[in-house]
Amino acid sequence: MTRRDFPKIHFYDQDFVDIYDKTWAWIQDCWNPGSEQGGGQIGNQGGSQNGNQSGIEGKFFSYPGSPAVQQIDAIFSSFFLVYSNRIYQAHPTLDLFYSRQEADGAIRSAYDVVTGLPILEADNPEGLGIPLFAWAEYNLYHKTANKKRVKDILPILHRYTGWIDSVFRKPNGLYQSPLSASGMGNAPREDAAYPMDFNAMMAINVLYMAALADILNDKEASFHYKKHYFSLKTRINSLMWDPAGGFYCDIDKDEKRLPVKTIGGYWALLAEIPNDDKADKIITKLSDPLFFGSPHPFPSLAVNESSFNENGQGFRGSVFPHLTFMVIKGLERYHRWDLARECAIRHLYFVLDSMSHDGNHHKGNLWEAYLPLKEGPACWPEQNGFPRAQYLTYDALSTICLTIENIVGLFISLPRKTVDWIIPSLEIMGVENLSLKKNMITILSNKSGRGWEIHMESEKLYYFTINILGKKKKTLPIPSGKCSMLIDKL
Numbered sequence: 001m002t003r004r005d006f007p008k009i010h011f012y013d014q015d016f017v018d019i020y021d022k023t024w025a026w027i028q029d030c031w032n033p034g035s036e037q038g039g040g041q042i043g044n045q046g047g048s049q050n051g052n053q054s055g056i057e058g059k060f061f062s063y064p065g066s067p068a069v070q071q072i073d074a075i076f077s078s079f080f081l082v083y084s085n086r087i088y089q090a091h092p093t094l095d096l097f098y099s100r101q102e103a104d105g106a107i108r109s110a111y112d113v114v115t116g117l118p119i120l121e122a123d124n125p126e127g128l129g130i131p132l133f134a135w136a137e138y139n140l141y142h143k144t145a146n147k148k149r150v151k152d153i154l155p156i157l158h159r160y161t162g163w164i165d166s167v168f169r170k171p172n173g174l175y176q177s178p179l180s181a182s183g184m185g186n187a188p189r190e191d192a193a194y195p196m197d198f199n200a201m202m203a204i205n206v207l208y209m210a211a212l213a214d215i216l217n218d219k220e221a222s223f224h225y226k227k228h229y230f231s232l233k234t235r236i237n238s239l240m241w242d243p244a245g246g247f248y249c250d251i252d253k254d255e256k257r258l259p260v261k262t263i264g265g266y267w268a269l270l271a272e273i274p275n276d277d278k279a280d281k282i283i284t285k286l287s288d289p290l291f292f293g294s295p296h297p298f299p300s301l302a303v304n305e306s307s308f309n310e311n312g313q314g315f316r317g318s319v320f321p322h323l324t325f326m327v328i329k330g331l332e333r334y335h336r337w338d339l340a341r342e343c344a345i346r347h348l349y350f351v352l353d354s355m356s357h358d359g360n361h362h363k364g365n366l367w368e369a370y371l372p373l374k375e376g377p378a379c380w381p382e383q384n385g386f387p388r389a390q391y392l393t394y395d396a397l398s399t400i401c402l403t404i405e406n407i408v409g410l411f412i413s414l415p416r417k418t419v420d421w422i423i424p425s426l427e428i429m430g431v432e433n434l435s436l437k438k439n440m441i442t443i444l445s446n447k448s449g450r451g452w453e454i455h456m457e458s459e460k461l462y463y464f465t466i467n468i469l470g471k472k473k474k475t476l477p478i479p480s481g482k483c484s485m486l487i488d489k490l
Contacts, residue, residue, distance in 0.1 A: 006085055007434035009408055010444055012427050015352050016403060023366075023392065023399040027088060030077075030392050032062045032069070032113065055116045060093040063391060068119050071097060071109045071129035072183060073393045076322055078136045080400040082143040085435040090140055091149070094133065098156045105163030107133075109181070121180065128181040131164055131201050133157055134208035141215060145414035145437060150215050157209060158221070164202070172255065173235040175199050187262050187300065187315040188307040192250035196240050197264030200248070203232045203271035215415075233273050241274075246281035248273075261291065261302040262315070263323050269330025279334050286327065286339070294319075296350040297343045298327050299372035311371065312378025314386065318369035319378070321351070321394040328406055337409075338424050344398075344406040350375050351398055366395035404431060410443070412436065419443065420465045426452050426487070436462065445487075452487040 006024045011017055061077040062069050074093040081090035097107050100116070108118035109129030120127045134157055141150055168175045177198040179189065184197065210225035242249050242257050248265040249257045265282065268274055274282065285291035285302070292298040300315040300323060301308050312318030324347050331340040353375035355364030368387035369378035380386045404410055408429050411420040414437055421443060430444030442457040443464075456464070458478055465475040468487060476485070 005433065006087065007083060007404075008432040009403060009430070010432065011403075011408065011429045016348060016407065019348075019352060019355075019366075019399050020403050023396050024084070026366075026390055027081075027084075027392060027396065029064050029390070030061050031059045031088075032064075032066065033059055056096060056111060056113050058092065058096075060096050061088075061393075062093075062113075063388065063393065067113055068110045069093065069096060069113060070393075071107070072322075075130065075132050075136045076325075076393050076397060078140060079325075080396040082140060083400055083404055083434070085433070090143075094136065097133075098153060101156055101159065104166075105159030105161075107160050107163075124178040124180045126167060126178075128164070128168065128177055130181070130183055131161075131198075131205045133160065134205050134212060138208045138211050141212070142413040142415060147215065147415075150212050154209075154212050154216065154218075154221070157212070161205060161209060170194075172239070173231055174239065174251075175202055176253075182264060184262065184264060184300065184315045186313070187264070188260055188305070189250050189258060189262065191252045192258055193253040194240075194251045194255075195264065196236075196248050196250045197262075197267045199232065199236055199240070200264075200267035200271045200273060203229060203236065203273060204267070206232065207271060233271070236268070236273055237278075241278065246278075247285070248282070260305060260307075261285075263292065263298055263300045263320075263327070266298075266323075266327045266330055269333055270326060272333050276334075283331065283334065283336060283339070286331075286343070294372040295346075295374065296370055296372050297347055298324055303372070310373050312369055312380060312387075314369075314378075314380045314383060317372050317378075318380075318387070319347075319350075319372050320369050321347070321398045325394075325397040325402060328402060332406075337422050341406050341409070341424050344402045348398055348402070348407070351395070365389035366399070367391065368394055410434075417462045418465060419462060420467065422467045426468070430454075450486055453484055454487065455482070455484045457482045 009017055009020050056069060060069050062073050074097055078090040078094060081088045100111060101107050108127030110119040110127065111117065112119055118127050137150065137153055168177050170176050174194045175198055176193050177195060179192060179195060182195050182197045206225045206228045210222045210229060213221035213225060239251055239255055240248050240257065245259065247261050248268045249259065251257050269279065286298060287293040290304045291302045294303055296319050299317045299319055301317050307316050309316045328340045328344055350370060351366065354367060354370055354377060367377040367389060368391035371378055377387050408431060409422040410431055426445065428446055432442045432444065434441050439458060439460040439462065444455045446453055446455065456478055458480055460480055462478055463475055464478045467473045
């Protein structure tokens with residue numbers, strides 16, 4: 001098998017394959033060479049309260065030409081870079097943030113490339129970013145099986161979580177954070193003191209901190225974070241769930257629920273906060289055209305909100321690929337595979353149709369945000385430079401990650417030596433030359449004269465679970481070499 005090349009995907013719609021291939025080619029433009037002063041390694045404690053730092057050294061993932069390296073880029077880019085067959089490493093940009101951790105545990109949301117200093121804004125003076133490092137690291141572990149890395153980063157993330165708790169956690173058990181820390185800019189939620197999305201993100205953080213501790217068999221840390229998680233989950237369900245509206249809402253400083261429904265409420269699915277009954281209520285709204293079931297799934301604001309804008313207007317209706325990714329990953333937690341795949345395919349068709357209006361998908365750009373009711377990039381005339389073209393931090397989540405995991409349907413865990421293939425419908429599709437550490441694998445479905453057949457090639461033994469149409473499920477050991485199986489015989 002060919003090494004040092006990106007994995008290939010096979011799918012019946014060649015446009016999906018083309019945009020997947022193009023995205024890998026475009027990613028090379030996102031490697032910022034940084035400055036040539038200083039830098040740091042994991043746990044270097046490079047930061048200080050006095051901001052006495054050197055510039056950022058070495059390559060890292062960021063928007064081309066950006067003067068800053070952003071926490072949101074480091075976290076979300078790791079989810080698709082893990083599929084690059086190690087041509088692009090997922091961890092250096094994350095390590096850049098860890099190396100700048102300050103004595104009290106603080107890690108800021110952005111750093112200046114030239115000076116290495118944190119970039120702090122008036123509306124977010126602590127530089128708080130989305131607290132999802134643990135989620136990213138758990139995903140990295142299952143794609144790389146690097147247990148030593150988990151051991152190295154867990155103390156850093158422990159101090160980071162402690163810093164957030166000490167500064168932002170209030171006596172009611174919830175987090176009072178700046179609205180900009182959730183990354184939803186101009187969403188109509190000015191009175192929110194306790195944002196639903198940030199509190200759900202913190203639940204995700206401690207949930208995966210417990211999972212990382214379990215990997216190291218650290219029972220004390222695992223118990224600590226599980227207790228933290230269940231406490232936070234209970235507070236979110238008691239204070240932020242609106243039984244009348246069937247949705248999770250922000251609350252104000254007096255703990256009064258605010259009725260505005262934003263896409264931020266769906267972080268609750270990823271955090272596994274709702275029970276089945278509550279999950280059904282909010283998932284139903286994803287298909288309801290009055291709420292989030294717009295032609296292009298999913299708008300950042302419910303369609304029936306008075307502030308909804310069909311042109312997008314930032315977070316007043318635009319479809320942001322990273323938030324669509326979040327919703328789809330949340331649907332997975334509740335085993336809604338069919339809806340997750342259907343929405344991923346619909347989303348990708350709108351992404352393709354928005355590249356150009358003459359029907360030629362081979363020219364044009366991917367965009368930071370899209371219109372909710374028709375194809376095309378979102379509009380926000382008051383905001384210069386919106387939406388950014390080729391903003392791959394968001395777009396590659398769709399064109400690479402969702403394509404492999406939800407459209408083709410492959411889920412990989414190297415530590416478990418497992419590949420799960422969830423196929424909602426029998427189609428010609430699969431992946432070729434995907435690196436599982438030191439093992440290259442190919443899995444393809446095809447229709448032959450004998451019926452539907454799956455062809456596999458591997459260099460080492462692994463365990464393959466196939467789940468077809470929710471009716472057939474089987475786990476088989478796949479030996480090294482080539483083999484095939486007839487689906488009718490399963």
